[in-house]
Amino acid sequence: MAEIQLGVIEARYADMIWEHEPVTSSELVKMTAVEFNWKRTTAHNVLRRLIDKGLFRNDNGVVTAVISREEFYSRQSRQYVDDTFSGSLPAFIAAFMQGSRITAEEAEAIRRMIDRAEE
Amino acid sequence: MGNIFLKLLNMSITAGWLILAVMCVRLLFRKIPKWVNCLLWGVVAVRLVCPFSVESPFSILPSTEPIKSSTVVEGEVQNYIPSIDSRLAIVENTITPMLTETFAYEEPDSAAPLQTVTCAAGLVWCCGMILLIICAMGSAVKLHRLVREGVCVRDHIYICDAVGSPFILGIVRPRIYLSSALSEREMDYILAHETAHLKRKDHWWKALGYFLLCIHWFNPLCWMAYSLFCKDIELACDEKAARGMAFHEKKEYSRVLLSCAGQRSLVMVCPLAFGEVGVRERVKSVLDDKKPTLWVMMAAAAVVVILAVCFLTNPTREYQIRITIPAGSTEPFCYSDEEISPKGSTVTFYAGQGLGDTEIRLLPVEAGEENAYDQAVYITPGMPVEMDVERGAWFKIGVNIQNPTEESMDVYVSVGNVEVRVASAKEADNGGLSMESAPEEDGSQSMEPLSGEDGSQSMEPVPGEDGSQSMEPLPGEGDVPQEDMYAPHRYDMGDLDGNGEQEYVVISFQEEDPDYDGHLEFYFNGKRIYEYEDLLWMSPGKAEYIDLDGDGKKEIFFTFWPHVNSMPLVEYAVLKQTGGSWELLEMIHGEDMLDNGFPIASRYGKEENTLVITCEGTDQEIVYDFKEYYENRIREEQESGGDSRQYAEILEGGYREGDEFGGIAAWGVWEIGSGTYNGRNCLIATHGLEGPGGKFDHMGLVDVYFDYDARGKVHILNLEFREEL
Structure with missing residues (x-):
């Protein structure tokens, strides 16, 4: 099933x-x-x-x-997060919302940056 | 609608300058805390919303009315070309010529193009605004439906299955909606951010921003401003949320930000998801956040204040009023086309371009006290001069400059704190011309006005002057006392150009019987511009001020009656002003006075009982069937006991095509008047047409419609035959 x-x-x-x-x-x-x-x-x-x-x-x-x-x-294998939020936006506005997803490499780089940060 | 939109457009363009300035400041001053940026956007919002402002000399704005709404002129023929009032030379040189080409109009009856364009633009703007508002409302409704399944965690905080990125919904009682899948730790930090939003009242500012964007949607700078504003809000929120945190907490916050990457934090009142701030930027902002030094804060405060003063205040509007000194002018004063109305009780003049040391004067056009402006006031470049004026009255500016050269000269007087308009369109026949001198000019017709001395000053009031003469054509009116019959008489022709001075005609006679040797002079603004002499008696006629050659400037159309006893001939003159001088445009004359008319021919036509009327100078042909006319004449004659044989002969035929049919009635042109044809001003020369039956066979009237081409030559528009008398 x-x-x-x-x-x-x-x-x-x-x-x-x-x-x-x-x-x-x-x-x-x-x-x-x-x-x-x-x-x-x-x-x-x-x-x-x-x-x-x-x-x-x-x-x-x-x-x-x-x-x-x-x-x-x-x-159940994983929790499901329903991102139906973006479905409520008009299509042309949704087009403006790209670019905020980051790649795994970028995420890794930022994670390193956080870890290394000092006051 | 068009006017509202025009004002809005001006406001938008003005605010655009401020937006650019704020964008520059943001780039230059990256160290300023982001909430200062939000303040700057607040200043922009004020500029976008507030139509009123204080005038200050510190204003950097080029102008608050880049597109003058006063260029929209009602109806009347005006030569005024909409101008852009801007101190930027680039704008002057590119946009003004563009406006001139597009919007300068000379057709008397067409609606001002600028007016229809702004009306249409206003409608488009309204539609756009409504559309955006509907968009926002639609999104809000959708969202509300979505979060029905939300569950309250505490206070105003809700979780919901369908929510991915957290947002705030509602303006009056805002609620934070979070994803139900967040862990406790994540939820804490995200809440820190969202509650920071609430504390900063971002849900109000974003709503206001979107509302302003709905109004100014046509301005791309506004979209950019809104986008940057949203960004700044997010960063300011991060700042605020992270402020109370220890450093390791800030790192945790950053990690949460990262793990929610791609899930945007939105303050949701509107559907716009502008304000994308990259995670990297936000993380850096949080980690690098140090309390700004006092120096930075002072600099920031200074920047905000400076921007506010420079851009929230309007520039004191200064106008360059142009005065054209025509070629060869020897007038003591030349006046501007434009009129000013002081907003205060004094006006300050600065010497503008082309003006040296000179005397300056105000000519009241609409003022309570007309005689208060006679004192001499001198102006020098670099030294402004102030005059007491009547607030709200209208004046032309005059300068004491003569122009001996052969080209007309423009000088400028700079004046502020006034309203400006082109000469009022309310006065009839007003072309807003400067008062200019009019030296003599030769005509080139058989009946030339004599070239006389030039530079003659205005005539002294003549003896026996009888005040303003009526415009009636009847000759020999009994206004003139018998003894003074031959003395020069002045007859007012009306104030043609509306400058307050009457145009008039002076008629005098050299001798008594049997020759009158009449002499007529036409004076325009005190300058003699036309003369006519004949051995006949003269009666003054009427003068009209209309544009007959379609160049936008009005000509003088003057008719008068030379005559013997009570039988007048009509004479006319069309005078055109070029530069400072007047010339006589072509007039159609036969070989002598009696033939004073267009070469009209009437011939028998091809068909039986037809008459063909032609006129030299046009291809038009009128074919008239005269059968009924002569049948009527025959019946009339028989009824009155007259002789109808000649008319019967005409009807019996026996004439060949092309034989002459009667002719123009005696005395040539019976009447010349002004009229319109197809919307153009023109003159109509009415001739009596006789049939073959002799001078009692009055067939009707032939009207020749004509105007003038650019070279001053007669240009026939239309030929019409009217049967009735």
């Missing part, structure tokens, strides 16, 4: 569901409101995403797990 990627907060939400499943979606809304201060629509959106990723299932408002927690975490 292909690796499923979860963001940190998504993971916390998923943990919450695994802990309480089976649970109604309205219960989840209440819980996320307390835990994360999320609106109802946000809770539903993230739940939808988790369901689409194949982790959970919603039958008539009752949410149950498709994969168990242990099984899921055994498959």
Whole structure:
């Protein structure tokens, strides 16, 4: 099975569901409101995403797990940082944002510079 | 819209100078703490936003109105060419000629091109600004949607899965959004940076900066300024965040910066991600950061103050008022075309280019007290002279200079603290000409005005003068007392050039019956410019001041009536001023007074009952079907018991094509007046046309529309036949 990627907060939400499943979606809304201060629509959106990723299932408002927690975490190899931020910018502005990624050599050179620096 | 944009454009160009200066300072003074740089950008922002300013002599700005809005003139024919008021000679020599070619206009009826261009530009600007604002709003909405899934860590700090590079969102209650994947250590340092942003209120300054950019989006310097500003903000933030840290902490901070390389720190209110600062630069800035010495701080403060004074203040606007002394001028004073209005109660004049020691004078054009400016005031190069003036009144500047050479001469008077305009367009027929002398000039026609003595001064008031004569064409008006009938009389023709002095005609007679030997002189600004003599009685006519040869300068069109008893002939003269002298443009004359008109021929046409009218000098041909006309005449004659045989004969035909058809009625031109044809000023010579039936067979009128070409020759525009009387 292909690796499923979860963001940190998504993971916390998923943990919450695994802990309480089976649970109604309205219960989840209440819980996320307390835990994360999320609106109802946000809770539903993230739940939808988790369901689409194949982790959970919603039958008539009752949410149950498709994969168990242990099984899921055994498959994770790395943390996933979603840089969807740049997707919110108009394309022509995004074009201006190049040039800030540095190569490994440059990074190494700068790291050395930091290490060697003295007051 | 166009005016707003023009003012904005001026503001933008002015601010551009400041931006360049700030960029230079940034390059030269790298050691200054970056927050000083941000202050400099603050000064730029003030210049971009504030339309008002104080005038000071320290201002380095070339001008605050690089493009004069007063060049946009309404409607009237004006020879004024928009100029750039700039002390940079380069600007004068390149942009002014460009403006001249593009925008100088001479068509009387076309809208000022500069006006339509600025209007269009204003619309484009508005659209651009709205677009940028919409962009920003759209981005903000998107971001808000994105961070709905953020989770509060504490206070205003949130983490979110979808966030890569940390940013600040919101202006009133800003929130810091961090990536949820950061480690504790990373989060601490990044927060140090972001809270530094908040403490410096960067979220406000960047928003303001973007807003200014929306307004000044057309100025590339503004984009550069914004980019550098964003950079400086980031570096200043690094400075502030690292200030409280021990050195090893600074190294850690740098390491965090490095590991987040490619993840930009953005203060997000707008979508612009300008301000890319390389990691290397930021790391160096953090590691090298030392508290600046007192000397550096003082220098920095001095730089900011100097820049503010030099660029936030406007230059005291000084104008070079040009006075043209025409060739051969012997007038005591020559006056400027432009008029000044003092903003204060005194005006200071400096001798400008071409001016030596001379007497200077103000001529009130619109002023409350007109007689307060008669004292002599002398000006010398290097020594300015101050005059008490009426604030808000309008004056022309005059200098006491004569010009014996054959070329006209320009001198300049420099004056500040005034408003300047070209001679008011409100007065009719005003071309804003300088008062110039007008020595005699020969005409070259059969009825030449006599060349007389030149340099004659204005005439003394003549005896029996009857004040301003009406413009009526009726001859022999009973204004003149019988005993004084032959004495010279002056008739005012109106103030043609609007300089406050009447133009007039003086008519005199040499003898009594049977020959009148009339003598007519036309005076323009006190100078005799045209003379006419004839054995007939003269009646003054009217004078108009219109541009008849399309060169932008107005000519004098003068008609008058030489006549015997009550039967007038019409005579006309068109006088053109070149330099200081007047010449008579071509007039169409037949061999004698009675034939005074264009060579019009009327012939029988090819078709039955048609008449063809032609005129020498034009290819135009008018073909007129006269059947109905003569049928009417026949009926009229029969009804009134007259003899209709001659008209019937005409209709019966028997004439060949090309036979002469009647002719021009007696006395040649019946009337000459001014008019327009296709938007051009022209003259219209109206002739009576007779049919073959003799002088009672008045067929109608032939109008010849004509104006003048550049050489002063008659140029026929149109030929028209009107049947009615």
